[in-house]
Amino acid sequence: MLDLKNQIRSAVDASRARIIAIAEQILHHPELGYREFQASKLMRGLFIELGLPVQENLAITGCRAVLDSGRPGPTVALLGEFDALPVPTHPLADPSTGAAHACGHHAQSAALAGAAIALTASKAIEKLSGKIVFIACPAEEFQALDFCRKLIAEKKLVYCGGKAELIRTGAFDDVDVAMLIHGGSDHFSPASFNGFVMKKIVFTGKASHAGLKPQLGINALSMARQALNLIDAQRDTFDDQDSVRIHGIVTNGGAAVNVVPDRVELELQIRAKTPAAIQDAAVKVERCLQAAAMAFAGAVQVETLPGYMPFKSCPELEQLHAANLKSLAPEVAFSTGTHRGSSTDMGDVSMIIPSLHAYNGGFTGTPHSTDFLVTDPEKAYIQAAALLAMNAVDLLFGDAATGKSIAAQPTTLSREEYRKLMQETSRPSKWDYRKK
Numbered sequence: 001m002l003d004l005k006n007q008i009r010s011a012v013d014a015s016r017a018r019i020i021a022i023a024e025q026i027l028h029h030p031e032l033g034y035r036e037f038q039a040s041k042l043m044r045g046l047f048i049e050l051g052l053p054v055q056e057n058l059a060i061t062g063c064r065a066v067l068d069s070g071r072p073g074p075t076v077a078l079l080g081e082f083d084a085l086p087v088p089t090h091p092l093a094d095p096s097t098g099a100a101h102a103c104g105h106h107a108q109s110a111a112l113a114g115a116a117i118a119l120t121a122s123k124a125i126e127k128l129s130g131k132i133v134f135i136a137c138p139a140e141e142f143q144a145l146d147f148c149r150k151l152i153a154e155k156k157l158v159y160c161g162g163k164a165e166l167i168r169t170g171a172f173d174d175v176d177v178a179m180l181i182h183g184g185s186d187h188f189s190p191a192s193f194n195g196f197v198m199k200k201i202v203f204t205g206k207a208s209h210a211g212l213k214p215q216l217g218i219n220a221l222s223m224a225r226q227a228l229n230l231i232d233a234q235r236d237t238f239d240d241q242d243s244v245r246i247h248g249i250v251t252n253g254g255a256a257v258n259v260v261p262d263r264v265e266l267e268l269q270i271r272a273k274t275p276a277a278i279q280d281a282a283v284k285v286e287r288c289l290q291a292a293a294m295a296f297a298g299a300v301q302v303e304t305l306p307g308y309m310p311f312k313s314c315p316e317l318e319q320l321h322a323a324n325l326k327s328l329a330p331e332v333a334f335s336t337g338t339h340r341g342s343s344t345d346m347g348d349v350s351m352i353i354p355s356l357h358a359y360n361g362g363f364t365g366t367p368h369s370t371d372f373l374v375t376d377p378e379k380a381y382i383q384a385a386a387l388l389a390m391n392a393v394d395l396l397f398g399d400a401a402t403g404k405s406i407a408a409q410p411t412t413l414s415r416e417e418y419r420k421l422m423q424e425t426s427r428p429s430k431w432d433y434r435k436k
Contacts (some may be wrong), residue, residue, distance in 0.1 A: 001278035001397045004127055005327070012386045013116035018117065023045070023110035023381045027092060027374075030084030030099040030106075033139030033162065034151060036061045039082040039109060041111065043136040046113050050120045052134070059165035060156060063136040065132055067119060073130025073400035074407040077353075078388050079346075080112030080134075081105040081180075083162070090370045102287050102372045103141065105182030107172060107380045111181050111360075112136065114385025116190065119392065128396035130403060135142055135171060138162040140345050145200065145267060149305075160198070161308050161345040164422065167352070167415075176407035178349045179317065179391055181384045183374070184359035184367075188335040189318045193357070194243055194271040195278055195310035196343050197425055201289060203227075204299040206434070207255075209261040217260030218434070221253055223292045223300065224264045230288035231268075244275035245341055246270050268290035271343060273310055275412075275421065289429045299432040306425040309418075316406050317356035317391070324390040328383055331360070351413045354406050356391070360384045368397055413417040 012019070026039045031210065040061040045056045047065035056063045058079035082105055088098030116134045125132070139148075139162035148160040159165045166172060203224050208217030231246055238244040254261030271284055272278040287301060293300040313336075322334045346357045363379025365371030374380045395403035413421065 001393065004122070004393055004397070007122040007390045008118045008393065009122060009153065009386055010173070011121040012114055012382060012389070013263045015114060015117045016382055019110050019114040019381050019385055020377055022113045023106050023377070025040065025110050026082055026106035027101050030092070030094050031099050031116070031304055032086065032097060032099045032144060033083040033099055033141055034060045034148070034157070036082050040136065042081065043109060043113065045117065045138070045294070047134065047175050050116055052116070052120070056170050059138050059167060062162065062166055062171065064171055065116065065134045067125050068131045069125045069128045069396070071129040072394055074403040075131040075133060076392050076395050076403060077133045077135055077172065077175040077178040077239060078112055078115050078180065078392060079137055079178060079180040080104050080108040080135045081140040082109045083139050083141055085143055087366065087370060089369065102368050103138065104372065104374070104380070106377045107183040107362065107374065107384065110381040110386035111388055115388035115392070118385065118389045121416050124393060127392065129398065130401040132392050133175065137166060141340060142198070145198065153206055157159050159422065161304055161306070161348060163345040164348045165419070167348055172353065174347065175353055175402060177395060179356040179388060180346055181388055182357060182359050183363050183380050185363050187332050187347070187359060187361050188312070188320065188338065188371055189313055189356065189358040190340045191313050191337050192273060193311035193340045193347055194245065194273055195342050195347050196269045196271040196276065196307035197278055197282055198307045199268045199270065199285065199303040200303040201266040201268065202301045203262070203264045203293065205262045206300070208260045210258045210260050212239050212360045214260055215247065216274070217305065218262070219260050219263040219300045220264040220298060223296050223298050224250060224266055225296060227289050230291060231285055232261065233290065234284050241273070243273040243339060243341055244271065244277060244425065245280060257402065269307065271341065272340065286429060287368070292382050293431050294433045297435065299430070299434055302429040304425060304427055304429070306422050308345045309347040309351045310342045311357060312412060313351045314354040314356060316360070317354065320394045320402070321356055321358050321387065321391055324387050324394070326385060352411050352418050354411065360387065390411035
């Protein structure tokens with residue numbers, strides 16, 4: 001196996017210029033979620049060039065290629081995201097859309113491309129059992145909610161998260177193990193991430209003159225303020241180990257300053273470490289919303305959208321990843337075991353498939369900020385590509401014993417349980433206390 005890994009490293013090194021060029025092309029043409037048409041075309045073209053069968057238009061812009069050994073064994077998915085997010089002040093932001101790769105997803109695409117190049121060029125598949133699928137994933141950044149809801153209304157989507165949509169449409173149906181390497185400033189693999197649900201909230205009251213007859217109105221902004229106060233007061237009820245986070249924005253605070261607001265809109269994210277903790281927090285939030293509407297004899301409508309499931313890492317995948325990193329860069333420290341309060345749609349995958357979401361170095365700055373930039377392309381692109389490919393070899397070498405063992409591990413949810421939970425999460429609620 002060592003000889004094969006050395007061949008893969010050589011193939012990655014030989015393709016260094018191509019891998020960096022792919023990263024740079026996506027970096028300098030940032031596209032928001034479900035609009036990654038240039039990046040999708042680039043990745044699809046590479047897969048076709050490598051002679052791999054390709055499925056396209058998965059979750060609108062996603063694509064998937066297959067490298068098949070022809071021998072029985074697990075299917076290992078190597079993933080790369082390619083969406084940007086709106087950070088208009090980023091130095092590499094698109095001036096027309098404000099999109100920028102301030103989370104480093106262009107590096108993931110480059111790593112995925114490099115792994116595909118290396119695994120095909122080295123003819124590694126001849127010594128492996130099972131399949132390797134390369135999945136270019138859209139829309140990891142949960143933003144532009146109104147755009148997403150428009151796509152749902154047009155029946156182009158069901159879920160806003162790219163991997164949830166890929167799961168729904170069957171892209172992971174045959175996958176047994178999944179791995180992704182994210183760009184960062186250090187080398188580590190979180191044990192878990194929070195999941196979340198999204199709530200779009202509309203408080204409805206009654207307009208009136210704010211100076212002359214405020215008593216004749218029903219102030220929707222007052223309802224929203226009190227709801228947020230009630231939610232804040234709930235914080236003592238949350239167990240620290242559940243890592244509950246509730247945060248949001250007012251997207252519409254009223255029409256005019258001299259009119260009692262009759263319509264106020266909010267968006268809230270409710271995050272926690274487990275599906276049960278998310279559900280518990282969501283119930284408490286809805287009670288607060290309902291109580292605020294009742295207190296002012298108004299109405300509140302809540303649309304709940306599934307966000308991401310909590311992420312749970314596979315320790316065995318972390319171990320083989322750490323060993324490969326040590327062989328490439330013995331001086332680099334690699335840590336595991338931490339929980340992150342942020343969220344990733346890799347959580348959805350991890351609920352049903354043993355998964356790895358590792359971070360590799362090469363970046364400086366704060367993710368999602370103007371200073372998040374690549375400073376070491378070798379780590380960000382080249383090393384990550386080699387790691388993805390070498391991890392796949394570990395799982396499928398020979399008769400794929402390691403891959404089979406990991407694939408057989410129990411998961412948090414069955415695929416059917418996952419689908420049911422996602423469907424149950426998508427629901428509207430309404431409470432109306434206005435006089436009839």
